[in-house]
Amino acid sequence: MEHLYSQRVKQVKASEIREILKLTQQPEIISFAGGLPAPELFPIEAMKVVTQRVLSEMGKEALQYSTTEGYDPLREKIAIRLNRDGLNATRDQILITNGSQQGLDFTGKIFLNPDDIVLCESPSYLGAINAFKAYECGFKEIDTDQYGMDLTHLEGVIQETPNAKFIYVIPDFQNPSGRTWSKARREGLVRIANQYNLVIIEDNPYGELRFEGERIPPIKSFDTEGRVVYLGTFSKTFSPGLRIGWVFAAPAVLSKYILVKQGADLQSSTISQRELNLFLDLYDFDTHIDSIKVVYKKRRDLMMTTIKAAFPIEAEYEIPSGGLFAWVKLPKHVDTRAVLQKAVENKVAFVPGGSFFPNGGQENFMRLNFSNMPEDKIVEGIMRLGNILKEVI
Amino acid sequence: MEHLYSQRVKQVKASEIREILKLTQQPEIISFAGGLPAPELFPIEAMKVVTQRVLSEMGKEALQYSTTEGYDPLREKIAIRLNRDGLNATRDQILITNGSQQGLDFTGKIFLNPDDIVLCESPSYLGAINAFKAYECGFKEIDTDQYGMDLTHLEGVIQETPNAKFIYVIPDFQNPSGRTWSKARREGLVRIANQYNLVIIEDNPYGELRFEGERIPPIKSFDTEGRVVYLGTFSKTFSPGLRIGWVFAAPAVLSKYILVKQGADLQSSTISQRELNLFLDLYDFDTHIDSIKVVYKKRRDLMMTTIKAAFPIEAEYEIPSGGLFAWVKLPKHVDTRAVLQKAVENKVAFVPGGSFFPNGGQENFMRLNFSNMPEDKIVEGIMRLGNILKEVI
Numbered sequence: 001m002e003h004l005y006s007q008r009v010k011q012v013k014a015s016e017i018r019e020i021l022k023l024t025q026q027p028e029i030i031s032f033a034g035g036l037p038a039p040e041l042f043p044i045e046a047m048k049v050v051t052q053r054v055l056s057e058m059g060k061e062a063l064q065y066s067t068t069e070g071y072d073p074l075r076e077k078i079a080i081r082l083n084r085d086g087l088n089a090t091r092d093q094i095l096i097t098n099g100s101q102q103g104l105d106f107t108g109k110i111f112l113n114p115d116d117i118v119l120c121e122s123p124s125y126l127g128a129i130n131a132f133k134a135y136e137c138g139f140k141e142i143d144t145d146q147y148g149m150d151l152t153h154l155e156g157v158i159q160e161t162p163n164a165k166f167i168y169v170i171p172d173f174q175n176p177s178g179r180t181w182s183k184a185r186r187e188g189l190v191r192i193a194n195q196y197n198l199v200i201i202e203d204n205p206y207g208e209l210r211f212e213g214e215r216i217p218p219i220k221s222f223d224t225e226g227r228v229v230y231l232g233t234f235s236k237t238f239s240p241g242l243r244i245g246w247v248f249a250a251p252a253v254l255s256k257y258i259l260v261k262q263g264a265d266l267q268s269s270t271i272s273q274r275e276l277n278l279f280l281d282l283y284d285f286d287t288h289i290d291s292i293k294v295v296y297k298k299r300r301d302l303m304m305t306t307i308k309a310a311f312p313i314e315a316e317y318e319i320p321s322g323g324l325f326a327w328v329k330l331p332k333h334v335d336t337r338a339v340l341q342k343a344v345e346n347k348v349a350f351v352p353g354g355s356f357f358p359n360g361g362q363e364n365f366m367r368l369n370f371s372n373m374p375e376d377k378i379v380e381g382i383m384r385l386g387n388i389l390k391e392v393i
Numbered sequence: 394m395e396h397l398y399s400q401r402v403k404q405v406k407a408s409e410i411r412e413i414l415k416l417t418q419q420p421e422i423i424s425f426a427g428g429l430p431a432p433e434l435f436p437i438e439a440m441k442v443v444t445q446r447v448l449s450e451m452g453k454e455a456l457q458y459s460t461t462e463g464y465d466p467l468r469e470k471i472a473i474r475l476n477r478d479g480l481n482a483t484r485d486q487i488l489i490t491n492g493s494q495q496g497l498d499f500t501g502k503i504f505l506n507p508d509d510i511v512l513c514e515s516p517s518y519l520g521a522i523n524a525f526k527a528y529e530c531g532f533k534e535i536d537t538d539q540y541g542m543d544l545t546h547l548e549g550v551i552q553e554t555p556n557a558k559f560i561y562v563i564p565d566f567q568n569p570s571g572r573t574w575s576k577a578r579r580e581g582l583v584r585i586a587n588q589y590n591l592v593i594i595e596d597n598p599y600g601e602l603r604f605e606g607e608r609i610p611p612i613k614s615f616d617t618e619g620r621v622v623y624l625g626t627f628s629k630t631f632s633p634g635l636r637i638g639w640v641f642a643a644p645a646v647l648s649k650y651i652l653v654k655q656g657a658d659l660q661s662s663t664i665s666q667r668e669l670n671l672f673l674d675l676y677d678f679d680t681h682i683d684s685i686k687v688v689y690k691k692r693r694d695l696m697m698t699t700i701k702a703a704f705p706i707e708a709e710y711e712i713p714s715g716g717l718f719a720w721v722k723l724p725k726h727v728d729t730r731a732v733l734q735k736a737v738e739n740k741v742a743f744v745p746g747g748s749f750f751p752n753g754g755q756e757n758f759m760r761l762n763f764s765n766m767p768e769d770k771i772v773e774g775i776m777r778l779g780n781i782l783k784e785v786i
Contacts, residue, residue: 001620004558004592005649006528009503012652039453047456051444059437063632065429098491098658105657109527110402131656134502135399165397199397227394239456241663256398259405263524264498265491269662270634 007114011133030381033349035175035236035324036372038299041292042239043279050278054271062271068262070096070246071273077280078232078246085207086221087230089248095257096268100205100245103231104128106260107201108135111165119157119167119198121149123327123356123365125175128168128203139358140164146318148181151188158196166199166229167192171219172207173323176356176367180321183216190222199253200228205245206323208237208289211297213321226250229257234276236324237289242272296324296371302378303370310386312393324371327353330364334392337363342388348381400507404526423774426742428568428629428717429765431692434685435632436672443671447664455664461655463489463639464666470673471625471639478600479614480623482641488650489661493598493638496624497521499653500594501528504558512550512560512591514542516720516749516758518568521561521596532751533557539711541574544581551589559592559622564612565600566716569749569760573714576609583615592646593621598638599716601630601682604690606714619643622650627669629717630682635665686715689764693719696763696771703779705786717764720746723757727785730756735781741774 054062069075072091079089097103104127112118114136120129122141129139140157143150148171158164167189171181181189193200202219220230226249233245247257261267279285303326304319316329330336336352343349353365370378447455462468465484472482490496497520505511507529513522515534522532533550536543541564551557560582564574574582586593595612613623619642626638640650654660672678696719697712709722723729729745736742746758763771 001590001592001646004504004590006502006504006506006509008506009649009653012649012656014652014655034458036458039457042453042456044448044452044456047452048445048448051448052441055437055441055444059440060432060435063435063437063440063634064432065427065628065633098661101656102658109399111397111399113399113401116399127656127659134653134656197394197397199394235458239664240458241456243658243660243662253394256402256405259407260402260527262407263405263494263520263527264657265495265636266520267636268491269636269665271632272662272665 008134008136011136012130029344029347029349030373030377030384031349032368032370032373032381033351034372035369037236037240038292038295038371041295043283043288046279046283047275050275050282054274054278058274062274064270066267066270068258068267070094070268071270071277074273074277077277082232082248085215086217087248093248093251093254095247095254095261096273097245097247097261098243098265098268099235099240100203100231100233101127101131102264103245103247104131104203105134106247106257106264107166107229108132108137109260110256111199112137115163117161117164119154119161119164120358121169121174123176123353123362124168124358125170125203126355129358132168141357141359144177144179146179148179148185149189151185151192155192158192158198164198166201168201168203169219170203172204172216173209173320173325175206175323176325176351176353177327178318178320178323178325180216186216186219187222189219190224190228193227194225198227201231202228203231205233205236209293209296209324210322211293211300220248226253229253237292238276238279242269242276244268244272244276299370299373299375299378300326302375303368303382306379306382310383312386312390314393315389324369326368326370328366328368330366330389331393332364335363336366339366339388339392343385346384346388348384350385401527401529404529405523422737422740422742423766423770423777424742425761425763425766425774426744427765428762430629430633431685431688431764434688436676436681439672439676440668443668443675447667447671451667455667457663459660459663461651461660463487463661464663464670467666467670470670475625475641478608479610480641486641486644486647488640488647488654489666490638490640490654491636491658491661492628492633493596493624493626494520494524495657496638496640497524497596498527499640499650499657500559500622501525501530502653503649504592505530508556510554510557512547512554512557513751514562514567516569516746517561517751518563518596519748522751525561534750534752537570537572539572541572541578542582544578544585548585551585551591557591559594560586561594561596562612563596565597565609566602566713566718568599568716569718569744569746570720571711571713571716571718573609579609579612580615582612583617583621586620587618591620594624595621596624598626598629602686602689602717603715604686604693613641619646622646630678630685631669631672635662635669637661637665637669689717692763692766692768692771695768696761696775699772699775703776705779705783707786708782717762719761719763721759721761723759723782724786725757728756729759732759732781732785736778739777739781741777743778
């Protein structure tokens with residue numbers, strides 16, 4: 001039956017993260033691999049309250065089909081929340097999706113013909129790379145530094161890439177690098193997109209999780225021509241198990257996302273949207289996020305100081321000022337896929353960096369998640385990794 | 394920005410059903426339009442019990458990320474249930490999806506290159522047509538009678554269609570026709586698919602809702618070569634708001650669906666899967682389905698006898714022995730889109746049949762849902778429709 005499969009599905013490979021997640025479900029593994037929130041911070045008691053009330057007060061509606069766009073009061077709340085960041089969102093510009101991963105898939109579906117080019121940060125989120133690849137695109141990686149994309153490099157690449165469709169970026173606490181774009185780079189990116197008539201996909205799952213310093217306005221806030229598509233999610237601030245994210249885009253663009261959502265799965269969960277909406281009505285979401293940030297900051301600090309103490313001197317890294325991930329560069333000759341093998345033998349896991357470079361060739365990086373493991377395991381796991389790295393360097 | 398959109402998204406149009414659903418959310422409308430279950434039959438009290446227990450007993454796991462394939466105990470239960478119908482499913486052959494609509498979208502993604510041909514019943518489910526169209530395919534409609542597809546016609550079309558990839562069918566209480574395939578046609582379809590090396594997509598959302606007569610084994614039960622993909626859902630037997638369906642396929646084929654699911658949205662809702670699984674542990678699902686069937690049978694009877702009394706003699710229809718829909722054929726000159734306009738003015742709605750013919754040209758049908766409206770509204774609504782039809786015929 002092989003010949004019956006589409007060209008596009010031949011491009012799709014298993015996500016390394018998902019396969020590793022399966023492996024690391026064994027409780028004895030210290031895992032820095034997945035992008036998992038800390039489960040002890042999930043608002044379980046609040047969920048008990050809101051599930052009961054939703055079922056009691058609107059059970060019939062909550063279990064029924066509903067509109068593709070999503071539950072209006074929730075869309076409204078998302079818009080209001082976004083507007084605190086200098087955006088100008090209205091309810092009608094929000095589509096509820098199954099996590100922001102679904103927004104990524106729809107983005108590929110809406111913009112990519114075979115052989116079109118996605119411009120992305122180098123490195124970039126592997127889940128996005130895989131989602132886009134299913135639409136048979138190619139990638140050009142743009143150099144990045146601690147302020148974001150190198151816009152001179154970007155402009156040069158655009159000029160030689162007539163089939164570029166969009167620029168995909170994660171400007172806040174990037175996955176995997178942990179880096180955050182400066183305001184100037186954000187403004188510059190919009191100018192370039194306007195000049196060359198490109199779309200910007202701003203993927204912002206971590207923006208709410210800033211541990212220090214001032215928030216920088218989203219790229220979307222500089223959008224004057226409706227060409228920035230903003231993807232958000234409650235996965236990192238509430239619960240990933242509910243699968244609720246959103247797309248915020250100009251009406252003409254959003255209408256494409258809504259159409260694609262209709263064909264893809266009709267709508268997101270009616271009941272989960274109503275539960276989340278009631279949670280936002282009854283509880284202080286900012287206080288909840290603050291409690292997450294306190295814990296993650298502590299874990300980040302602990303991970304970074306342990307890395308400093310335990311990793312060989314050749315390891316290079318920056319301190320991320322938010323998000324979930326630290327990113328470590330090792331000498332060129334180190335293959336972190338081989339390191340992972342040894343690590344798993346020692347009951348510790350991370351994601352080798354190679355998968356975050358869509359065009360490959362860079363195997364000397366490792367992505368380390370600091371949000372999911374308790375403090376003692378962070379120390380123990382980083383020590384184990386340090387010992388392995390000292391052997392291979 | 395128009396030129397930035399992909400070819401495929403230019404093919405996608407708004408589903409008439411979804412747009413009408415929005416319209417008919419006004420409570421004063423008697424709607425036979427959507428495929429909505431009766432909300433008064435949703436197991437709200439049971440849901441209260443299972444949501445509390447899931448959150449109390451496994452809250453951290455229920456709100457966390459989980460595997461793409463789905464929650465193993467639920468996959469296991471689905472397999473066991475399928476096997477009562479003569480299937481030979483194992484847990485590992487089940488992928489949990491967001492309703493079976495997502496299985497349809499994935500089917501398009503996995504099998505269809507641009508200009509490939511889908512072979513389908515004439516008429517066929519418009520949500521499937523829209524899902525497949527997004528992959529730039531064409532359709533060839535196969536004649537049907539009360540026993541299913543005309544297999545002679547099918548074979549003739551296959552012989553002149555080298556780029557046919559799969560045959561899409563709804564063999565039980567078809568949407569929209571309400572018809573059910575005979576056993577002989579099911580066996581014959583598998584023989585033809587084997588002979589011509591095609592895939593069969595068996596979409597079975599309504600099979601559990603048989604009001605009379607004996608169940609006929611699924612097409613998948615005659616599959617000897619792993620070329621039947623079976624799509625199922627809890628939307629019609631439990632709740633559509635939860636968005637839980639499944640794909641059952643041979644391991645090699647299912648692995649493609651799993652890969653595509655990873656890129657599309659990582660996984661279905663962790664908590665909803667666990668809630669549904671606990672419901673199946675604690676309650677008798679067959680008893681629950683029986684209670685649905687009693688109500689729907691009564692509504693079907695009432696709708697069909699009212700149609701007989703109130704519709705003009707030229708209206709042709711069969712009595713569906715299960716499912717959610719009746720299908721009425723009117724004289725060739727009647728355009729049911731125009732009828733719908735008048736109907737909505739009279740506060741009653743249905744779906745014009747034209748959208749169910751992917752190649753168009755047949756506007757003289759109407760699809761009538763009998764599951765969602767209470768008895769008095771069924772009578773009142775059908776009477777109103779009868780009066781309108783008598784005017785236009």
